Amino acid sequence: MNMDDLEQRGLVLLGCGKMGSAMLEGWLKGGLPASSVWVIDPKPSDWLQKTGVHLNANLPAAPALVLVAVKPQMMGEALPTLAAMGGGGTLFVSVAAGTPIAHFEQVLGAGTPIVRAMPNTPAAVAKGITAIIGNAHAGAAHLDMAEALLRAVGQVVRLEDEGQMDAVTGLSGSGPAYVFHMIECMARAGQAQGLAPELAMQLAKATVAGAGALAEAADETPAQLRVNVTSPNGTTQAGLEVLMNESTGLPPLMAKTVAAATDRSKELRNG
Numbered sequence: 001m002n003m004d005d006l007e008q009r010g011l012v013l014l015g016c017g018k019m020g021s022a023m024l025e026g027w028l029k030g031g032l033p034a035s036s037v038w039v040i041d042p043k044p045s046d047w048l049q050k051t052g053v054h055l056n057a058n059l060p061a062a063p064a065l066v067l068v069a070v071k072p073q074m075m076g077e078a079l080p081t082l083a084a085m086g087g088g089g090t091l092f093v094s095v096a097a098g099t100p101i102a103h104f105e106q107v108l109g110a111g112t113p114i115v116r117a118m119p120n121t122p123a124a125v126a127k128g129i130t131a132i133i134g135n136a137h138a139g140a141a142h143l144d145m146a147e148a149l150l151r152a153v154g155q156v157v158r159l160e161d162e163g164q165m166d167a168v169t170g171l172s173g174s175g176p177a178y179v180f181h182m183i184e185c186m187a188r189a190g191q192a193q194g195l196a197p198e199l200a201m202q203l204a205k206a207t208v209a210g211a212g213a214l215a216e217a218a219d220e221t222p223a224q225l226r227v228n229v230t231s232p233n234g235t236t237q238a239g240l241e242v243l244m245n246e247s248t249g250l251p252p253l254m255a256k257t258v259a260a261a262t263d264r265s266k267e268l269r270n271g
Helices: 003-009 018-029 072-085 101-108 121-125 140-153 162-173 175-192 197-217 222-228 235-243 250-269
Strands: 011-014 037-040 065-068 091-094 114-118 128-134 154-158
Touching: 003 140, 011 018, 011 072, 018 037, 018 121, 018 140, 065 072, 065 140, 072 101, 091 101, 091 140, 101 114, 114 140, 114 162, 121 128, 128 140, 128 162, 140 154, 162 175, 162 250, 175 197, 175 250, 197 222
Parallel strands: 011 037, 011 065, 065 091, 091 114, 128 154
Antiparallel strands: 114 128
């Protein structure tokens, strides 16, 4: 399976909310013809209606790929409508949180190639990171195709087994919310030291965004970057002595945070 195959046989996007729209925008910018894309969405946005894709139209009988981007609670109603495409040469890729591969195999047939993906919300600005895992029928070409499409919204990593999805959910899936809350806390702390609310928030947002960009761009590890900006007995060291406390600081708090989210992912998966 290659991009030519995708253009000729077509791509079906089931659901075009924030995540689906971000991916579709990336594909179209990357050169995928709108005429090769079929979108099923009950409430299409104004933007979607102007893209030129086939919208809520008759679908190709055997598309190269179906990407499932509906909310998990809508899966039970939406997925069976595509069951006829299962069991053959169509690859199914799901970005629906919490829905295991076994569910797709049950609806679509055990012989269907399926890739499960876990993106995160920075995908909306093409800064996401997505973890993928395929079933036994998803070969190297299928995984390559899924990765190529998902790179439209950021980085892609491959997992060794589906059980790792719970930890991915706890770390990168839920992680943006942790960082958003850190920004809130930093801004409030700045206010407490006498800064105006708007100024404190601007400083906090820019600091977190800039530090993240530097961490990605630099050759050094985050640990080394931290050392680089910490002068002995300086202001940064004073702050880090509080933050890095192994009993009351960030290390145990973050470990408990990611563990709680991972555990909840397991609970939801097991019903």
